[in-house]
Amino acid sequence: MRTAFDFSPLYRSSIGFDRVVDLLENASRVTTIDNWPPYDIARTGEDAYRITMAVAGFSQDELSITHEPNILVISGERGGEDNGDYLHRGIAGRPFQHRFELADHVKVVGADLVNGLLTIDLRREVPEELKPRRIEIGNGTQAPRIEAAKTSIAPEKKAA
Structure with missing residues (x-):
């Protein structure tokens, strides 16, 4: 429904x-959501995250990570075709593509492939100009100075 x-x-x-x-x-x-290959998303700090994806059988050359504005795309495609005579084939080697929506200012810090696990570290880095800042409140004794715009035209002279 x-x-x-x-x-x-x-x-x-x-x-x-x-x-x-x-x-x-x-x-x-x-x-439909394809949950292959399986993955975890973990929060590792206040502004740090980690995606761990099980990509057994894929090498570094067969994996691709692309960071577009607010989107992280992880894809994999195995190289040459293995035409072995299998009695049972349970290890999936099909191509995949996962898209993760990222919040504003989330950057990819690094990626590693160890023991069939692809680990991608992410961090939210808010620029200084976008962080909250404290505004001082005046006491009203000193009004802001407004200077008049200077003109390059000479004042008119009065005839005598």
Whole structure:
């Protein structure tokens, strides 16, 4: 059963949250989610995160990590075809692509592939100009100075 949500009331009382509403609408449209290869998302600090993905059988050359604005794309495609005579083939080697929506100012710090686990470290780095700052409140005794704009036109001379 699918339920359609109407997000228009949010537009009446919020400003600048268009992207969040779009994410909610897009998430409700997703019908099938491929959970292969399995992965974990962990919070490792106040502004630090880690994605760990099980990519057994893939080498570094067969994996690709792309960081686009607010999107992290992890994909893998195995090289040459193995035409062995298998009695049972349980290790998946099919190509995959995972897309992760990232919040603003989240950057990829590094990635490692060890023992079939791809680990990607992320950190939210808010620029200094966007961090909260304290505004001093004056006591009203000193009004701000406003200087008049200087003009390059000479004042008119009065005739005598």
